Amino acid sequence: MRTDPPENASETRPADGVLAYQRETPLMKAEGLNREQLARTHPPSSLTLAVLLHPVEETARHDGRADLLREAIDGVTGE
Numbered sequence: 001m002r003t004d005p006p007e008n009a010s011e012t013r014p015a016d017g018v019l020a021y022q023r024e025t026p027l028m029k030a031e032g033l034n035r036e037q038l039a040r041t042h043p044p045s046s047l048t049l050a051v052l053l054h055p056v057e058e059t060a061r062h063d064g065r066a067d068l069l070r071e072a073i074d075g076v077t078g079e
Contacts, residue, residue, distance in 0.1 A: 030038060070076070
């Protein structure tokens with residue numbers, strides 16, 4: 001359950017809470033697993049691949065548009 005931050009708190013208190021949450025999450029998820037289970041690797045999910053490939057696709061798409069605009073302006077084609 002989420003707790004609202006106090007109205008009068010220092011700037012570091014909310015950040016400390018977020019960091020504690022981030023540190024506790026993997027410990028909670030790994031609780032009860034033995035060494036062998038923790039060492040086991042799993043193939044990346046399709047979501048992982050999509051997250052990694054999306055920036056590459058977007059960069060390629062926008063670079064292609066920039067080349068077309070540049071060519072339309074100065075008539076020079078890229079190599």
